[in-house]
Amino acid sequence: IALESRGDDLLFFSKLEENIKLSIDAMNYGKEKIKERVSRGALPFLSLEVDDENYYCVDCGYGRIGFIGLFEATKIHTNKDLYQEKEALTFSKKIIEKSLEFLKDYPKIKITEISSEDPSRRLFIADGIRYGFRTIEERIGKKISKYSLNTILPYDISIPLNRRIEIEGMFHKKMLGGHxxxxxxxxxxxxxxxxxxxxxxxxxxxxxxxxxxxxxxxxxxxxxxxxxxxxxxxxxxxxxxxxxxxxxxxxxxxxxxxxxxxxxxxxx
Structure with a gap:
């Protein structure tokens, strides 16, 4: 999104909303497919009844939308590091706040910064093929092999621990899907x-x-x-x-x- 928007805030948040809506559509599609298979008995474990109630209620399930590369996106868009410049930190928090705003009508979908899967390298390679690996590294200011994952600040950054904890804590309050x-x-x-x-x-x-x-x-x-x-x-x-x-x-x-x-x- 940051590479595509080229420093344009309106375009950035328009693309962000577009991607969040796409994620919501994907989750709803998956939910309907689960319902369909449960009705056909193709998922016997999820079809179990306990005390005359369904063991798993698809409509009661929660969804999570995860963020990868928030640090790199902020750097690319603002040309500033979020742990050094207030403007960059404000922009990165705005990304999360806008995401929550886009999800206000979907209370069962939460934002998360953690994932047991690691798509960070796959997404970096996809961007590298589209925009050029050298372009990405020049915009970020260092050589990387994947985007940051499961953290706001990459672990190769030299920063006092108290400052790292302070910044991470700012986002924990907003990412209720996992942190x-x-x-x-x-x-x-x-x-x-x-x-x-x-x-x-x-x-x-x-x-x-x-x-x-x-x-x-x-x-x-x-x-x-x-x-x-x-x-x-x-x-x-x-x-x-x-x-x-x-x-x-x-x-x-x-x-x-x-x-x-x-x-x-x-x-x-």
Whole structure:
């Protein structure tokens, strides 16, 4: 949307409304297809009756519309970083506020910033083919391989943790379909009392609605050792990349990830 609108606010929000309506149509189409299959008995689990009521009521289901690349869209449209410039932060919040406005007649459809699926690279490649990869990277100001996902601020940005929490919290209040701040840590691992104080501070100050801490891990298949951080060689047997597996947290689940990462971790 940002690439297509070329800095025109009216065009940007017109395209945003168009895409949200398309998402609503897609969800309604899916709902009708589920109803059709339930009526034919093609989905026996959803057709169950419990205490003389349908186990699953299709019309009571909620829908979610997710955002990918909010940071990049803001940068492309305003030519400013949302964590550095008030104008950019205001624009990014306006994107969410306008989206909620477009959804005011659909109370069961919520906005989310998180997804267990990862379409960020697929969408980046699609844009790259259409607009040019170099054009996108020049507009963003850095080389990327995919758009930001499950976060407002990409994790390769060097920014004080309190500022990251502050910005993420601004959006958590609006994204009622799902949100979670991941706080990547670096060694040494803080003692329990430090964790407790920091968690208490975040909760008592009501800064973010949901958050988690994480370490990246390296696993050596040869000697069965798990190491904190990303290592090019096993600390124990000395073997290199061919026997190493890397694990990173995606939401609240650790998944294998051999993709090169430039995460700026925090020391509590």
């Amino acid at each position: 979670c701040l991941n706080i990547p840590l670096i060694e040494p691992i803080p003692p329990k009392d430090v964790f407790y104080r920091y968690i208490k501070e975040i909760i008592c100050n009501n800064k973010v609605a949901a958050f988690t801490f994480s370490f990246d891990f390296t696993y050596c298949r040869k000697c069965g050792i798990l190491m904190h951080g990303r290592h090019e060689r096993c600390d124990y047997c000395g073997r290199a990349l061919t026997v190493l597996e890397y694990y990173s947290k995606n939401l609240n689940t650790y998944v294998a990830s051999n993709e090169k990462r430039n995460v700026k971790g925090y020391l509590l």
